[in-house]
Amino acid sequence: MGKKGTEIVASKIDVNEVIADLNKAYADEWLAHYQYWLAAHWVSGINADAITSRLTAQSADELLHAEKFANRIMELGGAPVMDFAKLAEVGGCGYSKPPEDQGNLKQVIEDVISAERCAIDFYNRMVEKYRDKDYVTFELFKTVLLDEVGDEDEWEDLLSQQP
Ligand SMILES: [Fe+2]
Ligand SMILES: [Fe+2]
Incomplete structure (x- = not known):
């Protein structure tokens, strides 16, 4: 674990809380x-190729x-969800x-x-929460947020192209 890095975070917020938020994200990404x-x-059919x-x-x-x-999570001295069966429980998005x-395909x-x-x-919500508390975690959530926003847009386009 990064001692100084963790110390800085700990001066602003409970590190266990940060690790719990990160684990929630970790679980959702796996799911x-x-x-x-x-x-x-699994999908099949004539229009499935683009979706696949x-x-x-x-x-x-x-x-x-x-x-x-x-x-x-590990930089902060924590452990990612170790029990695979717990992912759905830890994640927030199901x-x-x-x-x-x-x-x-529509479904x-x-x-x-x-x-x-x-x-x-x-x-x-995590970007808002961490912007003044933990810059590294803030940057991470921000980077991934940008990716997901791009993903949403792309899938909305794919949905509108469905017959
Ligand atoms: Fe993601
Ligand atoms: Fe995504």
């Missing part, structure tokens, strides 16, 4: 990664977000399994959009 990855492999390639790319992005949050109908897209919107809402 989004898994949701998008599984949906990418976006889901695959974005699922990789969400895993990179999880990695960033994990690194920050997990939507792919629809039974593999051709229901898949809507589920992605609601996950992105939930993340945007949470990260936006």
Whole structure:
């Protein structure tokens, strides 16, 4: 753990609270990664190709977000969620399994959009919370927030293109 870095954070806010917020984000990123990855492999049909390639790319992005949050948690002397079964409990945005109908692309897209919107809402609150308390965590939430805002926009476009 970074001693000086953690000391600075601890002078403004309870470090355990920061770690808990970061773990919530970490769990949500894993769930989004898994949701998008599984949906990418599950969907089928003539219009599925574009959706599949976006889901695959974005699922990789969400895993990179999880990695960033994990690194920050460890920098602060914490541990990322160790029990895989606890992810849904720790996260704030839930997990939507792919629809039974593999051709229901609209449902898949809507589920992605609601996950992105939930993340945007949470990260936006975190940016507000940390801007004067922990600049490193603030920058991290801000960076990921920008990504999710871009994601939401992209999926809204994909939704509008659905028949
Ligand atoms: Fe993400
Ligand atoms: Fe995203």
